[in-house]
Each structure stands twice: as C-alpha cells, then as structure tokens.
Amino acid sequence: MKNPLRTEAEAFSFVLVVGALALAVALAAVFGGGPVALAVFLALTVGVAAGLYLRSEPKEPERAVWERRADGRSRILVVANETVAGTALRKEIVHRAGRADADVLVVCPALNTRLRHWTSDEDRARADAQARLDASLAALREADINASGHVGDDDPLQAIDDAMRTFGADEIIISTHPPGRSNWLEKDLVGRARERFNCPISHVVVDLAHERAQAEARARA
C-alpha cells in the first residue's frame, strides 16, 4: 500500500479524504448516535483501506546500479549459505577463477528464523554462517584462489546488493540446495537476481547429501 503522505499533493488528497470521512462520521453521530457513528467509521475505514490496497500498483523490480572497477581483474561474487563448503561449488569457483585470474568474494547470508530475526537475535546465525564461510575460504585459498568473504544480510538478494556496491562483480554465482530442498529456489532467488543485476549469473546446485554419501563411499573403499 502506498504511503498517503509521500508528497505534498498526496498529503493534501489525504486531508480531503479524511475530511470527507470525518464529515460522514460526524453526521452519523449527530443524527444516529455513537453506535451508528462507530459503525459508519468502521465501514468507511475498511472500504477506504480496501480501495487503496486494490488501487496500489504492483511494485516493479528495481534494477541495481553499481560501478565496475577498471583495473582489468575479473571479479566473481559467490552467494551461498549451507552449500558454501560444497564440492560442486568449490569446483565451479576454481574453474571460473582459474580461467580468468579473478578476485572472489564469498558472501554467506546469515539465515535465521523469522522469530529470531524479529527479536534481533542473530548472533548464532552469524556465527554458523561465519564458520561455513571460513571453511569455504580455506578450501579456496588452498586452491590458490584470491578469495575473501563476509557474512551478509539474511535476505540473499539484499546481501548480493550490499556486496555489489562495494565489490562491483563481473559475474555472480548463486549456490543452492537441489530443487525441492531449497528455500531460495522456492522464492525464485535466481530469477529475481537476474531481473535486478545486469551481469551474468550462474546457478550451482550443491547436493550435500549426495556429496556426503560419495565421501563415505570413498572412505569405505
């Protein structure tokens, strides 16, 4: 719903609407008494709120703007959380970074429960994300990749946006669980990121259960 006081002109219209509502309520109070006035007030309030909601325009996706750096080095932004230490993602990063002599920034959104988010209780989420990020960075540096990273906003799209403004990536890699197990895919993160960011975006699926099973099989062999 739109802010009715967004501009002076809209605020003026709001005054007229509230004035008309108040006049109706006042007339109801004078001629019908308190209960009638209350009923008129509630009916009009619900009607106006519904009208404003139905008339509101769908929000267009905002396209992000950032500056690419001119030092000639390729920059890759990787966004992943639980899958950040996955083998498939690591291989993809090594493949792309090795091919282009790139700087890699890994961002781990600090995923949290809704309740903890509302109560600003995010220490544990950030600590978990930091631990996964550290493991991933260590593995990338072992592979001679110039990688750095940080824990980002719990909204992955916002985390990408924040990173893009300081890092200015040439390409983005988004890592998720397989379809059916990924909340990010459920929320169409990849599609929304492609709408918002005007640069190549790759999607890597990391099946941690499968990788774990393979590792156990190798260990048994």
Add this chain to the structure above:
Amino acid sequence: MATAAHAHEHPPPANASSRVDARLLGIYIFIASEVMLFGSFFTAYFFARVVVQNETWPPEGFELPVYLALVNTIILVTSSFTMHWALQSIKRNYRAGLVAGLTLTFLLGLTFLLIQIREYTRIGFAPNDLAFGSTFYGLTGLHGAHVFVGLNLLAYALIRAVRGHYGPKEHEHLGVEIPGIYWHFVDVMWIVVYVTVYVV
C-alpha cells in the same frame, strides 16, 4: 599522486541505496513517530472514556464549544488548500502565488492557534479536572504544539520564499514540500481530534 593521497584522507561517499531523498525519508519517519505519539494520547482518551461507567461523556459540568471548534476546523482545513496552492504555484514558477499561499497558510494557522488559546481561557475547566480535563487538554494541547512547530516551519519557508529561494524543479522546492507534508499531517490529526473529542 597528491590526488590519490588526498582521496585516502576521506571516507568513501555514503551509499544512498534508497531511492527516497534522505530529507523526505526523514519526514516520513518523523511522521510515523508522530502517529504513534498521537496514538498513545488517543488510547489514553478512549481508555478514560470507556472506564467511566454510568456517566455521560463529557461528564456533567463540562461543556465543549463545538461550534467554535468547527470554525477552527474550517480555518485549518482551508489552510491546507492555501498550502497546496503555494506549492502548486512554485511548481509553475509563479513566485507571487508561493509567497501569498505561504502567507495565508501561516495566518490561518496562527488564527487557529490564537482561537484555541482563547478557547482554553474560557472553557471553564482545567487539565487537572478529572480524566476528561486531562485527556482533553492533552490531545488538543499536543495538537496545538504541533501547529506551533508547523508555524515555525512555515515562517522559515516564507522568509526563504520572500528572499527568492525555491524553484520549479523537484529538488528546488523540497523546503516547501516537507513543511507542506507536515502541515497536512497536522491538519489530518486535527480532523480526527475534532471528530473524536468534540463530536462523537
């Protein structure tokens, strides 16, 4: 080299990730806090009104000047029209309209405030007379304080307008737009106060 060294002496420019102008965002947040402030006063008023049982409201012996307040309401609503005219004028680069609109808005607001002060001196009860007196003076006084702040903003905008400030482009008349938004908000609050306290 000197330029690069100089650049390192300052922090990087602030990232304006929001598309809303910071000054407009400021007034939105301020008004949101004001809505909560008025909400708390209305809550106190309705609480007092609901807990008073077997009594008329206003209680016996209290009488409100409904028609005088109606005149005051009309004055304040009219001031919203003149405020809107002032801003529309500067959008069309009609400077005389801007000055006239702001002057009329200021005078109407001042008239409202003076009538309210006069009403206080003759109303016949004080803020410490029952919960009704406290909540009445609390709500109308809170609103009066907002009108006073609005008059200061209008006076500042008017002085700048007389000195030739402001222009038709969007970023050139924010100094009128923001007091205008605030003034309309104060107007809306008065309409709610009037209907709630004087009429219903």
